[in-house]
Each structure stands twice: as C-alpha cells, then as structure tokens.
Amino acid sequence: xxxxEEDPQALSIQEGENATMNCSYKTSINNLQWYRxxxxxxxxxxxxxxxxxxxKHSGRLRVTLDTSKKSxxxxxxxxxxxxxxxxxxxxxxxxxxxxxxxxTTVTVRA
Amino acid sequence: xxGITQSPRHKxxxxxxxxxxxxxxxxxxxxxxxxxxxxxxxLRLIHYSYGVKDTDKGEVSDGYSVSRSKxxxxxxxxxxxxxxxxxxxxxxxxxxxxxxxxxxxxGEGSRLTxx
Numbered sequence: 001x002x003x004x005e006e007d008p009q010a011l012s013i014q015e016g017e018n019a020t021m022n023c024s025y026k027t028s029i030n031n032l033q034w035y036r037x038x039x040x041x042x043x044x045x046x047x048x049x050x051x052x053x054x055x056k057h058s059g060r061l062r063v064t065l066d067t068s069k070k071s072x073x074x075x076x077x078x079x080x081x082x083x084x085x086x087x088x089x090x091x092x093x094x095x096x097x098x099x100x101x102x103x104t105t106v107t108v109r110a
Numbered sequence: 111x112x113g114i115t116q117s118p119r120h121k122x123x124x125x126x127x128x129x130x131x132x133x134x135x136x137x138x139x140x141x142x143x144x145x146x147x148x149x150x151x152x153l154r155l156i157h158y159s160y161g162v163k164d165t166d167k168g169e170v171s172d173g174y175s176v177s178r179s180k181x182x183x184x185x186x187x188x189x190x191x192x193x194x195x196x197x198x199x200x201x202x203x204x205x206x207x208x209x210x211x212x213x214x215x216x217g218e219g220s221r222l223t224x225x
Contacts, residue, residue, distance in 0.1 A: 042216035
C-alpha cells in the first residue's frame with residue numbers, strides 16, 4: 001500500500017508566492033525524497049532528507065522532516081511559472097523500494 | 111540526464127494480447143523498477159530487480175511478469191492485457207553506494223492503451 005500521502009491535492013498560487021505541500025507516512029523511514037513531474041514527463045528527483053535530519057535546503061527548496069509526527073513538508077519559495085508541475089513525496093523504508101504518494105499538483109499563475 | 115530509454119513510448123493493443131515493455135539503461139545501476147501511474151493513485155510499484163536474474167514483486171504485480179537477463183535491460187510483460195492495465199508505465203533505476211543514496215532516475219514513460 002502507498003505510504004506517502006500528500007496534502008493538498010492541488011495548489012494554485014501567484015508567481016512570486018511561496019508554495020507549501022505536506023506529506024504524511026505510516027511506518028519508520030530511512031529517508032524521504034521529493035520528486036517533480038512536469039506534464040507528460042518522467043519524475044525528477046529534487047531533494048532527499050535522511051531520517052536523522054530535520055531540515056534541508058536546495059536552492060529555492062526547503063524540506064522539513066518530523067519523524068515523531070511521520071510528516072514532511074516541501075516549501076518552494078518565490079515560485080515561478082516553471083515550477084508548475086506535480087510534486088510527489090516518496091518514502092524509503094530501507095528495503096530498496098520507494099513508496100510514492102498521489103502527489104500535489106501545483107499551478108503557478110503569471 | 112540519466113541514460114534510461116523506454117520502448118515503445120506509446121502502444122495501443124487489444125484485450126488478451128501479450129505486451130512487452132522494455133527499459134534500457136546505460137548507467138550500470140544495480141536496481142531497476144517498473145511503476146505504473148494512474149490518476150489519483152500516484153505511482154505504484156509493479157516489480158523490481160536488485161540484480162541480474164534477481165527480481166521481486168511490488169504492490170500491484172498481478173498480471174505482470176518481468177525478466178532481467180542483463181544489467182542494462184529490464185523487461186515488463188503483460189501476458190494477456192486487460193483494460194485495467196491501461197496506464198502509463200515508468201521504468202526507474204537506482205544505485206546505493208557512497209555516491210548514491212537510492213534516489214530514483216526515471217525514464218520518460220510508456221503509455222499503454224488496452225482496448
């Protein structure tokens with residue numbers, strides 16, 4: 001069964017605003033990863049946060065992890081039209097497989 | 111971009127016919143995966159491989175089989191396609207060593223329609 005569940009399912013923001021999406025999971029993880037998917041394309045890895053980390057940054061991306069609540073958030077700052085995509089969290093339970101959620105669709109309006 | 115090629119990229123077939131999707135990688139990664147993506151379900155793992163001739167089932171493996179006779183190729187076969195197998199299929203690869211921590215690299219997908 002799927003582990004990660006993203007919230008919200010869809011998000012519409014104005015260019016320049018921040019976008020925040022959340023991911024919850026059920027069982028303990030080795031790490032949690034975020035991916036982006038542009039329409040009609042494959043998924044692209046964005047960032048990985050290990051279970052012993054609480055926050056990680058990569059460019060305009062900020063990821064937090066709260067293992068006590070089994071949740072993570074992805075923040076995209078100063079959004080651009082090119083950030084329009086679907087975003088997926090994926091959990092690694094140290095069994096060489098990733099479990100994906102259903103994703104958050106982000107639309108950035110010009 | 112990671113060297114992953116899926117073929118065919120698009121296929122329309124009829125119920126009951128066999129279908130084989132191919133994933134080819136040039137990265138020499140040990141792990142290979144087949145996922146399917148359907149609206150509202152995200153990605154669901156069908157089968158995966160952790161080495162040549164070493165494969166295991168994922169969460170939605172019924173109706174699918176796989177084979178990996180070479181490091182670079184991972185084949186997904188639908189023995190007798192059904193309409194419920196209409197989906198977009200993604201191949202992914204990964205490696206786990208000092209330089210790689212298991213992030214997946216995806217192909218561009220194969221869109222399969224079963225009529």
